[in-house]
Amino acid sequence: MSFSQKVAEDLLVQAARFCCLCRQYKGTKIEVHHIIQEANGGSDEHENGIPLCFDCHAEVESYNTKHPRGRKFQPSELKRLRDDWFGLVASGKAPSAAVSQDEDTELIRFYSQCFDRPAFQDYFQQEGTMEAFDKAIEDTITAINTGCLLSRDGKTLAMAKGKSYLHNQQWRDQMDVIVDILKAIRSRYKLAIQLGQIQVGNGNHSRQFYCFHDSELAQWMDMTRAEVLQLFSNICKEAGIKTLIFPRKRWRNRHY
Structure with a gap:
């Protein structure tokens, strides 16, 4: 399964099509990432989605738990980053x-x-x-x-x-x-x-x-x-x- 058109659209609008990690405008070069993967019980609901550009999406998914190096993006961290960016967009403080x-x-x-x-x-x-x-x-x-x-x-x-x-x-x-x-x-x-x-x-x-x-x-x-x-x-x-x-x-x- 994947996010419905409505859920994906709502997330992209809230992010103004900026990546929630690097905070750059990406236009069509953006994806909606499952914060908790479907294989791990993650849902296709709004709360589990975060708009990411191709590079940041790859970065988030690149962590290898079998050979851990560095610090993995935690679901709670991704949600905080997403909500902080959504707040900036909603308040008009985010750059166009x-x-x-x-x-x-x-x-x-x-x-x-x-x-x-x-x-x-x-x-x-x-x-x-x-x-x-x-x-x-x-x-x-x-x-x-x-x-x-x-x-x-x-x-x-x-x-x-x-x-x-x-x-x-x-x-x-x-x-x-x-x-x-x-x-x-x-x-x-x-x-x-x-x-x-x-x-x-x-x-x-x-x-x-x-x-x-x-x-x-x-x-x-x-x-x-x-x-x-x-x-x-x-x-x-x-x-x-x-x-x-x-x-x-x-x-x-x-x-x-």
Whole structure:
């Protein structure tokens, strides 16, 4: 058996077609889950139903009692989460689907500005300043995490919100991955300096120069930054804004 059309419709209306766990608008990508499974005596009544998106539904059902790890969603917990969300919808305090999408799109547009810098445009071996490269990666991480976009000299260029404010759970998860990769880039850069794979020195007029002793390092940096922009571009496509490409600046051979 399954929920009747009337019961399922009532639950979806009460949730405004938002998932009661991740609290994102899902439209048609939503299901009505039995809080207590039918095999365990659960009914098809309203009290036993909770609207969940595909991902959260899979998460709730993925717990393996034969090989327990983590904490299982308990029926009482699911009911509390459902009733709390229903209460927000009924009180008018829950964000509308349009507002959630618009807010997320604006945040993605803001993060796109964070990647509009040479550290994501030039090949690694063509970077003008290694210290500036590392600082740009650091500032990008800060902007995504906190919503504060800084210039090279530390001045605030723009303010928004950090990735934790994204309503779209998938976008938030992807931004988490992007930040982790950016942190890995910084760690790899610092290790390269320690191992002497990048040599930093001073030339005339105190202008710094760089010698690269590991071609694979440069390839890794280029491939990893391209991966970051590809992940972010996937989000941009879903948000309907311009995607990013690495490298944007291509150096052409000059004929004299």
